[in-house]
Amino acid sequence: MIQYITTKDSKQFHVNVLGCKNITFEHFTLSAPDESPNTDGIHIGRLDGVNVLNSEIKTGDNCVPIGDGSKNLVINGVTCGLGHGISIGSLKLFKNEEPVDRVTVKNYTMTNTSNGVRIKSWLGAEASTCSNIHFEDIIMTNEESKAKLSNISFKNIHGTSARPEAVKIICSSTMPCENVELADIEITHSAPTRPAVSQCSNVKPKVSGKQNLAACSAPIPAKPTPTT
Secondary structure (H helix, E strand, C coil): CEEEEEEECCCCCCEEEECCEEEEEEEEEEECCCCCCCCCCEEEECCEEEEEEEEEEECCCCCEEECCCCEEEEEEEEEEECCCCEEEEEECCCCCCCCEEEEEEEEEEEECCCCCEEEEECCCCCCCCEEEEEEEEEEEECCCCCCCCEEEEEEEEEEEECCCEEEEEECCCCCCCEEEEEEEEEEEECCCCCCCEEEEECCCCEEEEEECCCCCCECCCCCCCCCC
């Protein structure tokens, strides 16, 4: 049992826990500026039977990043502010990584983080396993990207999409994308009964060349209204 630890402005990970069993972290207070890179809160991996409880983490990176080989992990009662939220992975970044199994995240509050809860894996990596993952009772406040994206072009892209949203560009409402160009985009939906669509939010792209579907012509579906 490790309790009542405070760390501030770590140069990198505040806490790095690897290869441990049956440990509980409780009442931790960790803080670093929003713009500080790689200042993860409690970084964990290759462990079995670990709890992170009733803690406050405000960093420039992931509050609790979960690496490969994490098993029987419980994160409960954590407040996460700034940074990237909570992440499993990136998985299969390196060879011989171990599976992630039986992870529960409960009573978790995120405020002003760039992401919420997510599982990251590398495209084209070796086969990996991530199973029995449960996110419950999560509160997210003001989840909005703070990245300013500009001068981006998508040119000469052809083929089919497994989803009807062949083009989907969603930018931050607080920092809309600027100078985005779509040139010669011809993507069809692989299901012949449903046409492909192009969806955009907070961006007005410049369009040129051949387009088999009107750019940004389909609305982004509205979020459902909460009911009681």
